Amino acid sequence: MxxxxxxxxxxxxxxxxxxxxxxxxxxxxxxxxxxxxxxxxxxxxxxxxxxxxxxxxxxxxxxxxxxxxxxxxxxxxxxxxxxxxxxxxxxxxxxxxxxxxxxxxxxxxxxxxxxxxxxxxxxxxxxxxxxxxxxxARFLNMTEGSVIDIGGGTTGISNFEKGQSVAIFDEPTGGYHMSLVVSGAFSVPIDEAELLKRNRAKEVEVFGAVRPVVEKMATIAARYVVASEQAPVVVVGGATNFKEFVHTFEKIMKRPVIRPQYPExxxxxxxxxxxxx
CATH class of the missing domain: 3.30.420.40 (ATPase, nucleotide binding domain)
Incomplete structure (x- = not known):
């Protein structure tokens, strides 16, 4: 549990x-x-x-x-x-x-x-x-459900049943791809884009730019998550630290998604x- x-x-x-x-x-x-x-x-x-x-x-x-x-x-x-x-x-x-x-x-x-x-x-x-x-998943003590780890370069998914990992997947879309989009949308170097991603005052504008990337991540996750509707789906990683991140994931995946505090x-x-x- x-x-x-x-x-x-x-x-x-x-x-x-x-x-x-x-x-x-x-x-x-x-x-x-x-x-x-x-x-x-x-x-x-x-x-x-x-x-x-x-x-x-x-x-x-x-x-x-x-x-x-x-x-x-x-x-x-x-x-x-x-x-x-x-x-x-x-x-x-x-x-x-x-x-x-x-x-x-x-x-x-x-x-x-x-x-x-x-x-x-x-x-x-x-x-x-x-x-x-x-x-x-070890820290979360996951026995059933799925963990979606949004890294800098990849989206990784682990599925668990009865305390065992039953499948692990990974696709090349992550926080760095969000930074590339921010760099292009705001016409700034990639290093400045990284700072913009962490700027709470700019969060609404930045998330508006990266929303399609987040939707792609959610589409990837929906393809690989096999947990039942009753089993939890948890997203972690620093790239998930946007207020609208979970809501966007839930719309695509059509199921509840949990994000812990300080997911990084x-x-x-x-x-x-x-x-x-």
Missing amino acids: LNIKSINQQLNNFHELVENKDLVKQIKQPKGLKTGVDLGTSSIVLVVLDESNRPLFGAYEYAKVVRDGIIVDYLNSVRIVRKLKEEAEAKLGVSLTTASGAIPPGTGENSEKVVANVLGDAGFDASIIIDEPTAA FVTPIGIAMFDQE
Whole structure:
């Protein structure tokens, strides 16, 4: 059963931890720590959990190191992950040795190796590399239904039945494609388009421009989601942070759609939960 109230409380707590590093406490007994690294198209997120999956540390840095789920700037990826690792270690007072990572489904074994190499060169032992919507589902504790992970370059869908993943799909439409549309609609460079997407004062105008992209994402999701009408469908990812996003999805999919608060943190926390298993 999806407990959205509990999920939102956890995400709110994690958001406070990310925004206020004074809340981070030194660890006396570091046994069982779990670390996850989410190499996203617009940002890199690092999460540290305790052995009971309670967040201890979270941080992110905006970056342009990934395109359509593929790492295109290896050296900067390593530099940023190492920087976030050192920040976490300094705040927590421990050494972080292992970390899990993730890739969009369908990007292949080579992508797994590249992400593992980034983690390795940043000072981690890569414990496991999983697909992003499955990571999101772990945090959400999904046993029935579907998770739609809107990444920077792709829309990933995982379907679950009786606690098991039964199908995983991925299509090349994501937040970066929204930025391309914004860039063209407002005649601004792609970097400025990324900032416009996050500008709440411009949200109505921006969403009006990207609505066709969101409708395409919803059409993709409707094609692959196989859950019954009673099973939940959850959208996650930073690209979903528009007020009209869920309503647009529901119109296309013709069924209720749930978006947690701070959906950009769902997948990173789920990634960390897989570490050291």
